[in-house]
Structures are given as structure tokens and as C-alpha cells.
Amino acid sequence: MAKTRVARIAENLYLLRLDDTETMFFEALWEIPEGVTYNAYLLDTGEGLALLDGWKRGYEGQFLDTLRSVAEPRDVKWVIVHHVEPDHTGTLPSILGEAGNPQVLCHPMAVGLLEALYNVRLNVRVLKDGERVSLGGEELEVLYTPWLHWPETIMTYHKRLGVLFSGDAFGSYSIPEGVSDGDVDVEELLGFSRKYLATVVGRYRQHIVKAVEKLSSRGVEPKTIAPLHGVVWRVNPGLIIERFLSWARAEPAEGKVLAVYGSMYGAVERAVGIVLERLEELGASTVVYRFTDRERPPISNVIGDALDASAIVVGAATYESEVFPLIRYVVEEVARKAAAKKPVLIVSSYGWGGAAGRKLEEILGKAGFEVSVVEFKGSPAPVEDRLREAAETLAASIRLP
Ligand code: FEO
Numbered sequence: 001m002a003k004t005r006v007a008r009i010a011e012n013l014y015l016l017r018l019d020d021t022e023t024m025f026f027e028a029l030w031e032i033p034e035g036v037t038y039n040a041y042l043l044d045t046g047e048g049l050a051l052l053d054g055w056k057r058g059y060e061g062q063f064l065d066t067l068r069s070v071a072e073p074r075d076v077k078w079v080i081v082h083h084v085e086p087d088h089t090g091t092l093p094s095i096l097g098e099a100g101n102p103q104v105l106c107h108p109m110a111v112g113l114l115e116a117l118y119n120v121r122l123n124v125r126v127l128k129d130g131e132r133v134s135l136g137g138e139e140l141e142v143l144y145t146p147w148l149h150w151p152e153t154i155m156t157y158h159k160r161l162g163v164l165f166s167g168d169a170f171g172s173y174s175i176p177e178g179v180s181d182g183d184v185d186v187e188e189l190l191g192f193s194r195k196y197l198a199t200v201v202g203r204y205r206q207h208i209v210k211a212v213e214k215l216s217s218r219g220v221e222p223k224t225i226a227p228l229h230g231v232v233w234r235v236n237p238g239l240i241i242e243r244f245l246s247w248a249r250a251e252p253a254e255g256k257v258l259a260v261y262g263s264m265y266g267a268v269e270r271a272v273g274i275v276l277e278r279l280e281e282l283g284a285s286t287v288v289y290r291f292t293d294r295e296r297p298p299i300s301n302v303i304g305d306a307l308d309a310s311a312i313v314v315g316a317a318t319y320e321s322e323v324f325p326l327i328r329y330v331v332e333e334v335a336r337k338a339a340a341k342k343p344v345l346i347v348s349s350y351g352w353g354g355a356a357g358r359k360l361e362e363i364l365g366k367a368g369f370e371v372s373v374v375e376f377k378g379s380p381a382p383v384e385d386r387l388r389e390a391a392e393t394l395a396a397s398i399r400l401p
Contacts (some may be wrong), residue, residue: 002059002068002226007179009224009232010161012044016066018055019175023055026173029299030199034174034192038087039166039228042070043158045136048077051102052165053155053228057090064094073098078154081106082167083153083323088228093118107144107150127154130218143168143218145211147204155211160296169211170240172196172230182235190243195304195310196229197247201336202303208248212241217330247341250340252310255400257284260302260334261315262291262327267349271380271387272315273368275347278279279313283400291326299330310368310398311345314360318350332362337365343397344369345390349376 003019021035041052041065042388049071055063067073076099083090084106092114096102101123106114108126113275115122128135131140133156140156148169156165172193176184201208215222224231225240233240257279263269269292276286287305289297307311317326324350344364348357357375364371374390376383 002062004062005179006066007232009041009173009226009234010163011181012046012159013068013161013163014042014070014121015179015226015312016040016070017179017233018040018059018066021050021175023056023061026199026300027124030300032173033298037175039226039230041093041226042067042087043135043138044071045138045237047136049075050078050080050135050138051076051095052080053082053088054079054091054095056087057186057350060091060094063091064098067095070090073126074252075104077106078102080140081110081114081153082165082338083228084110085150085168086117088301089114089117093120094199095204095388096120096122098221107152107154109238113152123390139266140165141220143211143214143217143220145207145214147201147207149204149213154227155215157218157220157222162221163270164220164222164225164237166216166225166227168200168228169208170233170244170279171227174230179232180235180237181233181236186236190240191304193230193240193243193382194247194307195243197299197302198307198337201398202307204216204357205248205250208244209316212245220227246263249336250307252342252398253308255283255285255398256309257286257291257311257313257394258263258302258305258309258400259286259313259315260330261313261347263315264317264324264326265381268317268347271347271349271374271376271383272313273312274380274384275345275391275394277387279395282392282395284310284395291330296326300376302330303333303337307335311343313347313394314364315344315347316360317348318354318356321355322354323356328359331363335363335369335400339367339369341368341370341395346371346373346375347380347387348373349378349380351378381387
């Protein structure tokens with residue numbers, strides 16, 4: 001049974017958290033051995049309860065029990081939906097039944113999809129961008145933040161408490177020991193935040209920049225950031241905003257080189273090894289993912305590490321006149337989620353005719369990467385000098401410590 005937590009994060013505000021260790025693949029795609037949390041919030045307005053979001057479908061019973069540990073579900077007068085994705089609205093039908101048709105407040109685009117997903121008729125109030133919504137004695141300011149991570153996404157800001165309910169933005173994978181950034185190893189958590197951003201919001205990264213600019217232009221300077229996944233940021237909320245901005249811009253971490261390769265019988269592995277050895281001699285820090293007959297790392301981790309890499313080394317053989325399939329998939333996802341103007345070196349082997357080098361160059365070039373290729377037949381022995389030179393050229397194009 002999944003663990004649940006309740007924490008009071010302000011005088012009249014509670015976090016209701018589910019620690020999901022059962023989902024192995026977030027969105028049925030992304031490997032998350034570290035798990036994920038779903039965060040809902042409960043605001044006691046003095047004139048009724050406002051429930052902010054919910055949990056994934058399948059946890060309705062635990063959700064209502066957790067809510068009951070703080071308040072009576074029938075006292076929920078308002079439900080605010082910041083984001084329709086079912087990891088946060090799966091429990092909505094259960095609260096609608098328990099609370100007796102509370103008012104559902106959301107973006108206008110959310111209404112049709114919520115009703116279609118859950119086959120319900122909502123007692124709905126649509127929210128306008130910039131609107132200040134009074135809920136009993138409390139007030140929330142609405143900010144439309146499209147594409148974080150769907151088009152109907154909003155944030156709300158409780159100015160008196162200084163709490164920004166940020167939706168998916170500023171969230172993280174993993175199941176943190178504590179509920180706030182003050183209770184965890186922040187550097188470790190940030191790795192899970194970067195991975196979350198890359199896999200879930202990576203395609204729409206420019207909207208993070210727009211949202212942060214919007215927060216600033218509206219004078220929103222939160223003392224606490226309350227996202228839908230991960231910790232509540234109340235010790236250093238500026239840090240997660242700063243990091244999200246940096247990752248959204250795919251800013252390179254000094255000297256970080258990501259290497260990802262597939263190697264069936266060792267030729268690509270030897271070639272990539274020569275490149276990495278030279279890069280490390282020149283001061284680069286390498287992060288390496290190997291797809292071999294013994295290893296298959298989480299693809300989600302590769303995408304997370306691609307976002308702040310200074311350069312990328314890709315190794316893949318030609319396979320059935322195509323790119324070695326696992327690496328093709330990884331590279332296509334990197335091109336979608338972590339596209340940037342960064343150097344990429346492709347190292348590719350073939351038996352009968354080379355195709356992988358050209359095809360990878362096309363995929364990555366279209367995404368804006370600056371691509372060079374070293375391709376060879378069979379063993380890399382005849383091209384060892386070329387591989388070292390290619391590593392030196394790559395190193396010369398990035399900032400090293
Ligand atoms: Fe956590 Fe886009 O839902």
C-alpha cells in the first residue's frame with residue numbers, strides 16, 4: 001500500500017501527499033525507480049475548505065481517508081484544478097461524490113476534458129488570467145501558465161501566505177524523506193527535478209521561461225512554492241526557480257559531457273572509450289550510459305542528463321540499414337526534449353554499409369545540434385587518431401574547468 005503523508009505547511013494550509021512506489025514508468029514511458037509523489041493541498045478558508053488538485057486514479061480510498069484525517073470531505077466547497085492530467089485529477093470523481101457537488105474552479109479549456117475523462121457534469125467556475133478569486137476569507141490570484149505541462153495549466157498565488165501553487169512546474173520525481181526542501185539532500189533532489197523537467201516538460205521548455213517572466217511581471221515573489229510533485233520549497237524557493245530557468249534554457253554545466261552508446265559486440269564501445277579517455281585527459285567530466293548485452297540504463301536518466309550537458313557523444317552501429325534501435329529512440333527523445341545548439345560527436349560502426357551516422361546526423365542536426373561524425377567499418381583500429389582528434393575538437397568547443 002502506498003504511503004500517505006499530511007503536513008501543515010501554513011496556519012490553514014495542509015499538504016496531502018501520496019508516495020507512489022508502484023508506478024514504474026511515469027506516463028507509461030519514463031523509468032522512475034526513484035518513485036514519484038502526488039501533492040494535493042487543502043486550504044481552510046474559515047468559510048469552507050478549498051481542495052487544490054488531487055492524486056492519481058486508483059488511490060481514491062486513501063485520498064479520502066487522508067483528507068478525513070484533517071477535515072470532513074463534505075466541507076469541501078471548492079476544488080481547484082491547476083492541471084487536468086490524471087495524475088492529479090484521478091481522485092476528482094471521488095471527492096465530487098463525497099463533498100456533494102462542490103464548485104470546480106479551472107481554466108476554461110479544462111472543463112470539456114475533465115467532463116470527458118470522468119464522465120461527469122461539473123458545477124464549474126472558469127477562471128480568468130489575472131483574476132483574484134475569493135474563497136471564503138481567502139484570496140488566490142490566477143496565472144495562466146500554458147504548456148506547463150498542458151495548455152490548460154494554471155498557477156495560483158496566495159499572496160497573504162506567500163504560497164505559489166505551481167502545478168507541474170518546479171516539481172521533481174522521487175519520494176523525498178521530508179516534505180520540504182529543508183528536510184532533504186537538495187543536490188540529490190535537483191537531479192530528480194532536472195529529470196522530471198526534461199522528460200515531462202522538456203518539449204515545452206520555453207514556456208518555463210515565459211512563466212517565470214510572468215511571475216516576475218506580476219510581482220509574484222513566493223516565500224513557498226507548492227508543486228504537484230516533490231517537495232514544498234520553503235527554505236530556498238529561489239533555487240528551484242533559478243534551476244528550472246537554467247534547464248529550460250539548456251544551459252551547459254561546465255565540462256559535462258554526456259555519452260550514450262549501444263554496442264552489440266564491442267566495436268562502438270571501444271571507439272567511444274577512445275573519445276572519452278581523451279576528453280577526460282582534457283578535463284571533461286563524463287556521464288556515460290551504455291546499452292549493451294549486460295546493461296540497459298533508464299532512458300529517462302539519459303534525457304535528464306542531456307539537458308545540461310555541454311556536449312554529447314553518441315555511439316551506435318548501423319543495424320538493418322538503420323540506427324541501432326535503442327539508440328535511435330534515445331536520440332529522437334533527446335532531440336525532442338533537450339534540443340539545443342550544442343556539439344555532438346557521433347561514433348558509428350558498420351559491417352556492410354554505413355547508414356547510422358548519416359541518419360543520426362539528420363535527426364540531431366534538425367534539432368539544432370552541431371554534429372560531427374566518425375564512421376568506420378568493423379573495428380575502430382584504423383580511425384583511432386581521428387577519434388582522438390574529434391574528441392579534441394569537441395573539447396575545444398566547450399567550457400572546461
Ligand atoms: Fe503531474 Fe502533467 O501532470
